[in-house]
Amino acid sequence: MEAEIKAVLAKVFDVELGAIDASFGPGAVENWDSAGHMRLIMALEESFDVMFDDDDVENLVSIKAIADSIAGLKAN
Amino acid sequence: MSELVIPQINNNDTHALLVEWSVEEGVSVAPGDVVAILETSKSTFELEASESGILKIEKEAGEEYAFGERIGYIGEESGDTKVAVNSSQEQVNVQDSRGILITDAAKRLIASEGIQLATVQSLGKRIVREKDIQALLRAMPSQEREPDPVAADQTQQSAIARVVTRSHREIPAAFLVKRVYCDQALAFLKEQGSEQGKMLSLPDLIVSELGAIHEAFPLFFANTDSEGRLKSGLPANIGVTFDFGKGLFVPVIESVSELTLAELAQRMMRFRMKAMRGRFKESEMSGGALSVSLNTDPDTVFVRPLILPPQTCMISLGAVFSECQLGQEGELEQRRFVNIGIAYDHRFINGFESQEFAATLKKRIEGVESSIS
Incomplete structure (x- = not known):
């Protein structure tokens, strides 16, 4: 799952896959602002076929947070 | 007792048509129950009861009444009287060409669930509310929910077009x-x-x-x-x-x-x-x-x-x-x-x-x- 999340991040924010590590977050790239975050959420929902809880979305700012959220949604 | 008055539905009209009473005289209603349908030049509006009680009808359907005019009340045993808060959660701004009035909340549910307009029309209702669509969804197998994006898009685009036209015309x-x-x-x-x-x-x-x-x-x-x-x-x-x-x-x-x-x-x-x-x-x-x-x-x-x-x-x-x-x-x-x-x-x-x-x-x-x- 982590690899797929990184692939989505790389595509949405137009960065090299190798530049994405565990600490990758909004501060890492300029275009990860509110609008960029929405593009990320839409791409993740499409890629993983999930629908995030609206109240959780603002917390999905790290690979771990995203992975945990997706795992939780898949488990339910 | 809480009064039922014609609310200020919009800024363009001064009167509304009382299309029909949704509940009969003497029937017990609860807060949120739709008691009447009102219509202006721009929209159709559901009047809801704000309190529990017995509906008392004072004005006939089919006539126009001014904003603020009392058309009935919800009767209570106590002598308390106050004006009900009459704001509907459902407002219509599109009338189907076949004369069906669909509330905005119903339209949103129709669009999001991909219900075809023909299915809505088959309900045979003149006024289609959100609860009618919810009942339809409960009864409907999922494979019948085919998206009708053209109809949904046209409805939304019509609303946008009206706002744009009004802005250009008035401002x-x-x-x-x-x-x-x-x-x-x-x-x-x-x-x-x-x-x-x-x-x-x-x-x-x-x-x-x-x-x-x-x-x-x-x-x-x-x-x-x-x-x-x-x-x-x-x-x-x-x-x-x-x-x-x-x-x-x-x-x-x-x-x-x-x-x-x-x-x-x-x-x-x-x-x-x-x-x-x-x-x-x-x-x-x-x-x-x-x-x-x-x-x-x-x-x-x-x-x-x-x-x-x-x-x-x-x-x-x-x-x-x-x-x-x-x-x-x-x-x-x-x-x-x-x-x-x-x-x-x-x-x-x-x-x-x-x-x-x-x-x-x-x-x-x-x-x-x-x-x-």
């Missing part, structure tokens, strides 16, 4: 664009966002700063009534445009001046999610004193915003651009800027006021507090 709009340098603001947002663990963006800051200056510019936070009279100095309830492919929405963030930047950013994010899902309540999209049009996709220079009636001003925000300038010692420096557009109603606002407004906003954004020099 003599003027426009100015202000270049606002934003390096300091972007650094501030990054720093504050990192400290607070929040994502803070330029649109959040601009809405926040508009809230901060609203008292000094009452003409820009104003509405006009059906007679064209101005009601200025409204609270800083600011609409913001969001469109993620499910339609253009302009939800209103209330009392912006009372929110911290982080609180505002959170509201904006929630509205973004609602726009992405295409799920807003009517109540979230009314009551704006001024609106902001976000057009921040890369390379968007600016968009001339459309003033949303009955407001008097709309702000537009374009993308961030970079330019080079010569520093004090002749070296090349890069600085970033955005173009902020201000469309204003020339019936009430002139260029002088708009320049003052733009200059104040520019100064606040360019001089935003930052610990990074």
